[in-house]
Amino acid sequence: MKLLTFAIPCYNSEAYMEKCIESLLPGGDDVEILIVDDGSHDRTAEIADAYEKKYPGIIRAIHQENGGHGEAVNAGIRNATGLYFKVVDSDDWVDLDAYRKILDKLREISGGDRVLDMFIANYVYEKEGVKHKKVMRCSNLPKDRIFTWKEAGHFHKGQYILMHSVIYRTKLLVECGLELPKHTFYVDNIYVYKPLPSVRTLYYMDVDFYRYFIGRDDQSVNERVMISRIDQQIRVNKIMVDAFDLWKIPNRKLRHYMFNYLEIITVISTIMLIRSGTEENLEKKRELWKYIREKDIRLFHHLRAGILGNTMNLPGKGGRKISVAAYKLSQKVVGFN
Known part of the structure; x- marks a missing residue:
């Protein structure tokens, strides 16, 4: 069994995927690298096949009909043979020194008597x-x-464990039934949310491992793209x-x-719906909050009672203006602009 599986979702990634792949290769035989070609129309499939041929036993090319980022991650989980699992987007890369330290630690933990569910490291905005x-x-x-949730400190507003930070135990992802929706952006939030109640043990290493590239005009976290x-x-x-019933x-x-x-x-x-400025999207905002209310009235009141929840639902133009004050916090979380 491999120690760590990397899944690289690729869609028309010919311009940058090689930098990503090359950054993972120093893992050698301890890792497997699954290049998931999600129905690309450029040279992505060709590049993936060439890497598989050059690095047999380390790299596998997986070709599928276009299903979106989530389905590419699903394919990675289905095909993973590593004890641990990590998603690296095709325009991102990892730091070599941090990578070696993490592999050493995962190797050590896998030979120990405690099972580790989630490994966390830092990520860096390469803007x-x-x-x-x-x-x-x-x-x-x-x-x-290794620690448990009881030993974790307080997470303040705007501090979140994102996909870039985490390495999961592969079997945990399978056992918790994680299945990301097809043809949907922003599924990385589901990826780091759905498994959480199954996570019993965690490990945090303060190294700058994942390099998150941000700045392309077509990126999913670009505000204009998010609104569309x-x-x-x-x-x-x-x-x-x-x-979940969070209660x-x-x-x-x-x-x-x-x-x-x-x-x-x-x-x-809510902020994206407000900033779009259309009546249609303001109606979608009302519909979203109605959905939450009908699903779980306690959750609805809990979200509204939160610092941000209150500002999201103040009436009229003045209320909407105040709502956008929360925009800076959401920027910190998703890193756009």
Whole structure:
């Protein structure tokens, strides 16, 4: 069995996928790299096949009809043979020194007597035109040891464990029934939300591992693009609302964290709907909150009672103006603009 499986979802990625793949190759025989060609129309499939031929036993090319980012991740999970699983988007890459440290630690833990469910490391915003790179750390978590949710520190508003940060135990993803929706952007939020109640043990290493490239005009976190795909953001939001009865999550810290995560996703949906400025999208905003209310009246009031929840639903133009004040927080979470 491989120690770590990487899944690289690729769609028309010929311009940048090789940088991503090359950054993962130093893992050698400890890793498998699944290049998932999601129905590309450029040279992505050709590049993937060439890498598989050059690195047999390490790289596998998977070709499928276009199903979107989520279906590419699903394909990665279905085909993974590694003990642990990590998604790396095709325009991102990893830092070599941090990579080696993480592999050493995963190797050590896998030979120990405790099962590790989630490994967390830092990610860095590689934003075009910005010299100072923003590093996203989890300073509230114990470092360099296995711990449980009870030992985790308080997550403040705007502090979230994103897909870029996490490596999961592969079997946990299968056992919790994670299945991401097809043809939907922003499914990375489901990816780091749905498995959480199944996570019993965590490990945080304070190294700048994942390099998250941001700045392409067509990127899914570009505000203009987000507004054009708002129906997909709402779909993800509703899937997260439906995923759990959060009141029944037994661990208080985990429950609090999941409430906060759901709140910020709802805030992002709401702000994008407001900023679009159309009556149609303001109606979608009302419909989203109605959906939450009908699904779980306690959740509805909990979200509204939150600092952000209150600003999202103030009436009239003045209320909408105040709502956009929460925009800076959502920017921190998704990193756009």
